[in-house]
Amino acid sequence: MKRFFLFTFVWIFFITNAFCNNRIDSLLNISQKQTGKEYLYTYLKIAEDFSYGNNGDTIVYYSKICHSKALELHDDIAQLKALLYWSCGLYSSRKYDNSLEKVEQVIHISEKLNRPREILQAYYLKARNYQGSKQYDLSILSFQEAYRYSVSLFQSENREFASKYYHGILKQLTYSYWYAAKLHDGIDFFHNEININASFSENLLRSYYTNISFLYNRGIDIKQAERYLLKAAEISTKEGNTNHIYMDQAYLGALYANMGRYQKAIKHYENAFQIAKNEKSSNKISYIILNLGICYDANGNLKKGVDLIFDGIEYFIKNNNKAAEAKAYQHLGRLMIKWHNFKDADQYLHKAIHMHKELNFPYLAITDYTNMVLSKYSQTDKDSTNYYLNILKNEADKHNATSGKCAYYINKSLVNLNFNKNPRAAYVNLKRADKFCSTLKSTALSTYINKAYGDYYLMKDSLLQAKRHFSNAWAKRNSLLMLVDRSNIAQSLSEVYKSLNQTDSAYIYLQKADSINKKIHHREDVLMLYQKDNDFKVLQAKEKQKVLTKENKKLFDRILLIRAFYIILCISLISLLVIYMKKRTRRLKTEIQIKESAQEKLKQQSQIDKTTIEKNNELLKIKEETIEQLKEKLANNQTAFTTEEEVNELEALLSAKLTTEEDWDNYLQLFTKKNPNFIPTLKIRYQNLSRNEIKIFTLIKLGLTTREMSGILMISPSSVNTARYRLRKKLKLEGDQKLEDIIEEMIMQIQV
Numbered sequence: 001m002k003r004f005f006l007f008t009f010v011w012i013f014f015i016t017n018a019f020c021n022n023r024i025d026s027l028l029n030i031s032q033k034q035t036g037k038e039y040l041y042t043y044l045k046i047a048e049d050f051s052y053g054n055n056g057d058t059i060v061y062y063s064k065i066c067h068s069k070a071l072e073l074h075d076d077i078a079q080l081k082a083l084l085y086w087s088c089g090l091y092s093s094r095k096y097d098n099s100l101e102k103v104e105q106v107i108h109i110s111e112k113l114n115r116p117r118e119i120l121q122a123y124y125l126k127a128r129n130y131q132g133s134k135q136y137d138l139s140i141l142s143f144q145e146a147y148r149y150s151v152s153l154f155q156s157e158n159r160e161f162a163s164k165y166y167h168g169i170l171k172q173l174t175y176s177y178w179y180a181a182k183l184h185d186g187i188d189f190f191h192n193e194i195n196i197n198a199s200f201s202e203n204l205l206r207s208y209y210t211n212i213s214f215l216y217n218r219g220i221d222i223k224q225a226e227r228y229l230l231k232a233a234e235i236s237t238k239e240g241n242t243n244h245i246y247m248d249q250a251y252l253g254a255l256y257a258n259m260g261r262y263q264k265a266i267k268h269y270e271n272a273f274q275i276a277k278n279e280k281s282s283n284k285i286s287y288i289i290l291n292l293g294i295c296y297d298a299n300g301n302l303k304k305g306v307d308l309i310f311d312g313i314e315y316f317i318k319n320n321n322k323a324a325e326a327k328a329y330q331h332l333g334r335l336m337i338k339w340h341n342f343k344d345a346d347q348y349l350h351k352a353i354h355m356h357k358e359l360n361f362p363y364l365a366i367t368d369y370t371n372m373v374l375s376k377y378s379q380t381d382k383d384s385t386n387y388y389l390n391i392l393k394n395e396a397d398k399h400n401a402t403s404g405k406c407a408y409y410i411n412k413s414l415v416n417l418n419f420n421k422n423p424r425a426a427y428v429n430l431k432r433a434d435k436f437c438s439t440l441k442s443t444a445l446s447t448y449i450n451k452a453y454g455d456y457y458l459m460k461d462s463l464l465q466a467k468r469h470f471s472n473a474w475a476k477r478n479s480l481l482m483l484v485d486r487s488n489i490a491q492s493l494s495e496v497y498k499s500l501n502q503t504d505s506a507y508i509y510l511q512k513a514d515s516i517n518k519k520i521h522h523r524e525d526v527l528m529l530y531q532k533d534n535d536f537k538v539l540q541a542k543e544k545q546k547v548l549t550k551e552n553k554k555l556f557d558r559i560l561l562i563r564a565f566y567i568i569l570c571i572s573l574i575s576l577l578v579i580y581m582k583k584r585t586r587r588l589k590t591e592i593q594i595k596e597s598a599q600e601k602l603k604q605q606s607q608i609d610k611t612t613i614e615k616n617n618e619l620l621k622i623k624e625e626t627i628e629q630l631k632e633k634l635a636n637n638q639t640a641f642t643t644e645e646e647v648n649e650l651e652a653l654l655s656a657k658l659t660t661e662e663d664w665d666n667y668l669q670l671f672t673k674k675n676p677n678f679i680p681t682l683k684i685r686y687q688n689l690s691r692n693e694i695k696i697f698t699l700i701k702l703g704l705t706t707r708e709m710s711g712i713l714m715i716s717p718s719s720v721n722t723a724r725y726r727l728r729k730k731l732k733l734e735g736d737q738k739l740e741d742i743i744e745e746m747i748m749q750i751q752v
Contacts, residue, residue, distance in 0.1 A: 057089070057093060058089070059085055059086070059088055059089025059092060060086060060089035060090060060093070061089075062085070063082050063083075063085040063086035063088075063089055064082075064086065066078065066081070066082035066085070067079060067082035067083060067086060070082050076109065076113055077113065077115075079109065080106060080109045080110060080113060080115060080118055081118070083102050083105050083106045083109065084102075084106050084118060084121060084122065084125075086102050087099045087100075087102035087103045087106060087122075087125055088125065090102060091125060091128060091129055091132065094132060096129045096130075096132050096133040097133070099125070099129050100126060100129050100130075103122050103125050103126045103129065104126075106118060106121075106122040106125075107119060107122045107123070107126075110122060116149075116153055116156070116158050117158060117161055119149065120146060120149055120150055120153065120161075120162065120165055121165075123142065123145055123146035123149055124143075124146045124165060124168070124169055124172075126142045126146075127139050127142030127143040127145075127146055127169075127172065127173075127176075128172065130142055131143075131172065131175070131176055131179070134179070136176050136179045136180035136182075137180060139172075139176045139180075140173065140176045140177060140180060140182070143169055143172055143173035143176060144173065144189075146165070146169045147166070147169045147170065147173060150162040150163075150165050150166045150169060151166070163203075163204070166204065166207070167207050170207050170208070170211050171207075171211060173186075173189075173211075174186060174211040174214050174215060177189075177215060178214075178215065178218055183215050183218050186211075186212075186215045187212060187215050187216065190208050190211060190212040190215070191212070193208060194208050194212075202235045202238070202239065203235070203239060203241075203244075205235065206231075206232045206235040206236060206244065209228045209229065209231045209232035209235070210228075210229065210232045210247075210248070210251065212228050213225045213226075213227075213228040213229040213232065213251070213255075216228065217255060217258065218443070222255070222258070222259055225255060226252075226255060226256075226259075229248065229251055229252055229255060230252070232248050233245070233248035233249065233252060236248045242275055242278075242279065245271075245275060246272050246275040246276060246279075246284060249268045249269070249271040249272035249275070250268070250269065250272040250284075250287065250288065250291075252264075252265075252268040253265045253266075253268040253269035253272060253288075253291060253292075253295070254291065256268065257291065257294070257295050257298070260298075260486075262295045262296075262298050262299035263299060265295045266292065266295050266296065266299065269288055269291055269292045269295060270292070272284070272288050273285070273288040273289070273292060276288055282315075282316075282319045282321050282324070283321075283324075285312075285315065286312065286315075286316060286321055286323075286324030286327070286328075287324075289308060289309065289311065289312035289315070289328075290309060290312060290324070290327055290328055290331050292305075292308055293305040293306065293308040293309035293312065293331065293335075294331060294335070296308060297335055297338070305335065306332070306335060309328050309331055309332055309335075310332075312324070312328050313325055313328045313329070316328060322355060322358070322359055323359055323361070325355065326351075326352050326355035326356050326359065326361070326364065327352075327364070329348045329349070329351040329352035329355065330348075330349065330352040330356075330364070330367065330368055330371065332344075332348040333345045333346070333347075333348035333349035333352060333368070333371055333375070334371050336348060337371065337374055337375045337378055338484055340378070342375055342378065342379050345371075345375045346372070346375055349368050349371050349372050349375065350372075352364075352365075352368045353365050353368040353369065353372075356368060362395065362398075362399045362401070363399065363401055363403075363404075365395065366392065366395050366396055366399070366401050366403070366404035366407075367404075369388055369391055369392040369395060369404075370392060370404070370407040370408075370411070372388045373385055373388045373389055373392055373407075373411045374411070376388055377411065377414065377415070380419075382415070382419045385411075385415055385419070386415065389408060389411060389412060389415065392404060392407065392408045392411075393405075393408045396408055402436050402439055403436075403442070403445070405432075405436050406433050406436035406437050406442075406445050407445070409429045409430070409432045409433035409436070410429075410430070410433045410445070410448050410449060410452055412429045413425075413426040413427075413429040413430045413433065413452050413456070414426075414452060414455075416429060417452070417455055417456060417459060423456055423459050423460055426452070426456050427456055430449060430452055430453055430456065433445075433449055433452075434449055437449055443476055444480060446476065447472075447473050447476040447477065447480055448473075448480075448485075450469045450470070450472040450473035450476075451469070451470065451473040451485075451488070451489055451492070453465075453466075453469040454466045454467075454469035454470035454473060454489075454492055454496075455492070457469060458492065458495070458496065463496055463499055463500055466492075466496050467493070467496045467497070467500070470489060470492050470493045470496060471493065473489045474489050474490065474493060474509075477489055486516055487513045487516040487517050490509045490510070490512040490513035490516065491509070491510070491513045493509040494506045494507075494509040494510040494513065497509065621708075675701070677750045678698075678701065678746070678747075678750065679694065679698070681746055681749070681750055682694065682697055682746065685746070686731065688730075692713070692723065693723075693727050693730075695713060696709070696713075696720075696723055696724065696727060696739075697739070697743065699713075700739055700740060700743055701743050706720050706721060706724075724739065727739065
């Protein structure tokens with residue numbers, strides 16, 4: 001978790017600086033043409049931009065200018081902001097007492113002007129100053145004050161602003177409880193707040209859960225840490241906030257890795273990795289890749305772990321992420337030490353040292369030197385070990401790195417024990433390491449110190465003292481990342497119990513070492529211990545016999561169950577197959593009968609429709625002839641009709657014309673039955689056709705001549721030709737394209 005926040009800080013620092021430099025240069029150019037309040041507010045903007053970085057002296061410089069100008073112009077708001085940025089600059093310069101004086105002025109003016117945002121910012125900065133000066137009790141009280149004030153703003157228009165600060169305040173309050181070694185007080189505080197603010201939104205409850213999980217994970221109760229972190233992850237998943245989901249999945253990965261449950265850790269890291277890839281976040285990807293590689297290695301998959309870290313290095317080089325690249329080399333060096341590949345370990349650690357110094361990350365370089373000491377110590381190279389120990393001490397003293405000093409004295413004590421055979425000097429160095437460890441509150445360093453004390457007392461033949469320290473180290477073994485260290489503790493405990501003639505206990509711890517070494521492929525080392533020690537031979541034979549008997553019984557029961565299962569399965573499948581075939585046969589017979597009946601009906605209906613159409617065609621031809629007679633009559637007798645017989649004949653012919661128009665609908669219905677898809681397809685293809693145009697298409701489909709069509713439509717052949725021409729024009733047909741071609745194309749489409 002610390003590594004994640006470090007990467008986040010570094011990334012924000014470089015990106016912000018790159019952005020701010022261009023922006024501040026622009027503001028400075030603008031300010032040269034301004035006077036009065038415009039000049040003041042431009043400089044306030046510059047001070048605000050610098051306040052997000054670590055340029056403390058620069059922030060103070062611009063803030064002083066703004067403060068003087070604000071007093072000159074009697075602008076209280078500008079004066080308030082200038083004082084706030086001034087205090088930020090002093091905090092960045094680690095002048096905590098001076099910053100606190102300015103913060104008190106900010107609080108006083110903000111309350112006077114009723115500026116809730118500045119009040120909240122001042123409360124938060126006040127707490128950070130106490131935290132920076134290591135006055136953790138005061139920082140806890142100040143963060144609580146800031147927290148209460150942020151909660152009071154939830155019902156105002158400043159809710160969004162207060163919520164933003166609320167999460168940061170709770171996180172820093174959690175750290176203060178940790179730094180002050182008041183983990184139980186912090187847990188009680190969060191439990192109380194959960195009960196009081198149960199009606200808060202789930203997003204705010206998630207913040208409670210993640211922070212209380214962090215406190216439990218500091219060595220109080222890792223199961224409770226898991227419980228609350230899973231609650232937080234459930235809320236994040238429900239809300240769909242990808243940033244929160246990523247954070248919770250990454251924290252769960254770190255938690256399970258700390259518990260030694262690497263398979264679960266890998267699962268959660270993979271979930272976080274997928275989100276990081278989707279967001280294309282270099283910072284998140286770097287954190288996950290490194291930790292995933294370590295988890296794969298710890299889970300026994302060295303190749304995948306190392307390959308993943310190498311993939312990460314390629315990604316970091318491509319994205320010019322030097323910090324992540326250096327961290328990757330540091331991890332690779334540590335893994336190579338674990339696998340006794342010391343040549344590569346030294347090479348990668350030297351790269352990490354060079355890059356961390358180039359990036360001005362002295363604390364990470366100190367960690368690299370610690371790993372170099374471990375590498376040389378593992379190679380039993382006394383001179384090189386002492387050489388890097390001296391560098392480690394100088395670097396730790398130079399940067400006042402407490403963790404580096406603690407690591408130096410732990411490793412110095414191991415050199416005194418194993419190289420110099422000087423228990424007294426080792427004991428003195430362990431006491432010094434213990435003193436620094438009590439300041440750091442580091443469970444991992446405390447575990448290493450207990451193991452070193454155990455080695456010291458074992459050398460002094462103080463078996464009960466050695467047993468006590470080894471037992472304490474074993475109880476906190478999950479704080480150690482390296483499985484080989486856990487295995488060494490178990491083997492040392494086994495040796496102590498053996499010396500105390502407690503063979504059963506010795507064998508139990510040797511079994512624990514064996515189970516650990518299975519994961520890191522060092523099992524042959526422990527098996528050699530089994531074979532060399534006569535006291536274990538009988539116990540080993542008994543254990544093997546018990547295991548074999550148990551396995552044989554399980555195997556016999558399993559074979560019986562498998563046989564019974566397959567017999568029942570075969571009978572069931574055969575029965576189901578018979579039932580299925582009978583039902584399928586009946587269904588097929590019924591379907592065949594239905595299809596045959598339907599086909600017969602279709603044939604009958606088709607014959608009826610064909611006969612009807614033929615009769616109607618004959619009728620139409622008769623009516624056409626009648627119309628032709630009328631035309632001839634009119635042509636031959638241009639004089640008026642005089643006899644009643646001629647008048648009646650004319651009326652009959654006119655009546656025949658009207659009947660033809662009415663019969664058209666009946667004929668169209670019969671045509672549709674015979675050609676069900678023709679007219680619908682025509683209407684879909686050409687939606688703006690009129691009724692008469694549809695008639696023309698239908699008659700063309702029947703293969704009638706222009707003369708026959710003119711008789712049926714009661715118009716002249718020239719009118720038919722005109723109608724056909726207009727229809728071609730309406731359909732935008734080319735010169736060589738015919739209406740018959742369209743009909744033929746439609747018929748082919750319908751058939752397909």
